[in-house]
Amino acid sequence: MSKLGPICHFLSPVSCDSLVLQGLMCERGAGVWLMMDLKDKVAVVTGAAQGLGRSFVEILLKNGSKVALIDVNKSVGNELKATLDEEYGRDRAEFYAADVSSEEDFKGVFEKIVEKFGRIDIVCNNAGIINEKHWEKTIAINLGGVVRGTYLALEHMKKENGGNGGVIVNIASMAGLGPLPVAPIYTATKHGVVGFSRAMAAVSKMVDYGVRINILCPWFVKTSLLSFLNSEEHTGIFFPLKGFTEMMMENHGCLEVDAVAKAFLVLVKDESKNGEVLMIEPEGAAFVSLPQWGKDFPSTPVSLQ
Ligand SMILES: NC(=O)C1=CN([C@@H]2O[C@H](COP(=O)(O)OP(=O)(O)OC[C@H]3O[C@@H](n4cnc5c(N)ncnc54)[C@H](O)[C@@H]3O)[C@@H](O)[C@H]2O)C=CC1
Numbered sequence: 001m002s003k004l005g006p007i008c009h010f011l012s013p014v015s016c017d018s019l020v021l022q023g024l025m026c027e028r029g030a031g032v033w034l035m036m037d038l039k040d041k042v043a044v045v046t047g048a049a050q051g052l053g054r055s056f057v058e059i060l061l062k063n064g065s066k067v068a069l070i071d072v073n074k075s076v077g078n079e080l081k082a083t084l085d086e087e088y089g090r091d092r093a094e095f096y097a098a099d100v101s102s103e104e105d106f107k108g109v110f111e112k113i114v115e116k117f118g119r120i121d122i123v124c125n126n127a128g129i130i131n132e133k134h135w136e137k138t139i140a141i142n143l144g145g146v147v148r149g150t151y152l153a154l155e156h157m158k159k160e161n162g163g164n165g166g167v168i169v170n171i172a173s174m175a176g177l178g179p180l181p182v183a184p185i186y187t188a189t190k191h192g193v194v195g196f197s198r199a200m201a202a203v204s205k206m207v208d209y210g211v212r213i214n215i216l217c218p219w220f221v222k223t224s225l226l227s228f229l230n231s232e233e234h235t236g237i238f239f240p241l242k243g244f245t246e247m248m249m250e251n252h253g254c255l256e257v258d259a260v261a262k263a264f265l266v267l268v269k270d271e272s273k274n275g276e277v278l279m280i281e282p283e284g285a286a287f288v289s290l291p292q293w294g295k296d297f298p299s300t301p302v303s304l305q
Pocket residue numbers: 046047048049050051052053070071072073098099100101126127128129141171172173174217218219220221222223224225226
């Protein structure tokens with residue numbers, strides 16, 4: 001028998017157990033919580049054509065969702081759409097070419113997605129780059145794209161607008177929790193994703209949008225993004241520090257995209273999670289306990305007399 005938790009006060013014990021068996025409930029501590037059923041839900045993933053975005057698309061399709069793929073790379077995106085049609089059928093995935101740093105592009109594809117699928121339940125703001133030379137572009141994509149994608153998602157998902165609620169997962173990085181010397185701008189954008197997303201999760205709870213907003217912070221992952229670390233064109237004056245990141249990967253390893261996709265699914269499905277930061281390293285995954293208030297950080301008093 002499941003330990004009756006807050007949800008189960010309203011459900012019979014039998015239905016509780018059947019929900020647990022169906023994977024629609026999870027036991028944690030003194031209670032059980034509802035897990036989002038992904039069947040026939042509509043998801044949007046940016047940066048979907050390759051790497052982590054593609055792994056998020058595939059795990060959502062495997063769990064019965066329909067997925068709108070957004071990526072600036074039209075050729076790779078269309079190739080992936082054809083591959084997914086073969087594997088899942090022609091009505092489960094759709095590709096939309098768009099640049100998340102363009103309001104016109106991004107807003108336009110969101111409208112096309114709602115027109116085609118009729119609803120949006122899940123949004124993953126994943127698109128990101130490394131470019132310390134053209135740092136304004138990095139900020140526009142890594143942070144601006146996440147802000148824009150979060151606002152557009154809320155416009156279509158929040159209950160006060162007639163939306164169905166749902167969940168937004170913003171992809172930051174472990175560089176959103178601590179500085180990466182080889183990439184200070186990238187570090188800044190990822191810290192921004194963490195801070196913005198936690199603040200928006202608090203807003204959503206206070207205003208009752210019915211939308212959960214969570215953050216995923218992966219360690220190094222084997223994708224084409226890592227090749228930019230070996231490119232002076234992308235790391236600029238910090239290129240000499242690339243040995244530091246190589247040491248980090250030698251010390252702690254490198255993740256496969258499938259492991260990160262499983263962590264992503266936890267943030268999507270667990271309806272008790274809002275404003276949560278989930279980090280994943282080769283050693284495993286863990287929810288990060290960040291102070292709610294700035295004053296809660298460990299600190300050392302200083303006399304100003
Ligand atoms: N690979 C890694 O070690 C880690 C990656 N991340 C983050 O995960 C996310 C995905 O990264 P990866 O899959 O590794 O990179 P990737 O380079 O393999 O894939 C990124 C995708 O985003 C697309 N994209 C780039 N700029 C875009 C734009 N302006 N509009 C729309 N799409 C755009 C690219 O075309 C590409 O398909 C990024 O936000 C990255 O910062 C976080 C931690 C570790």
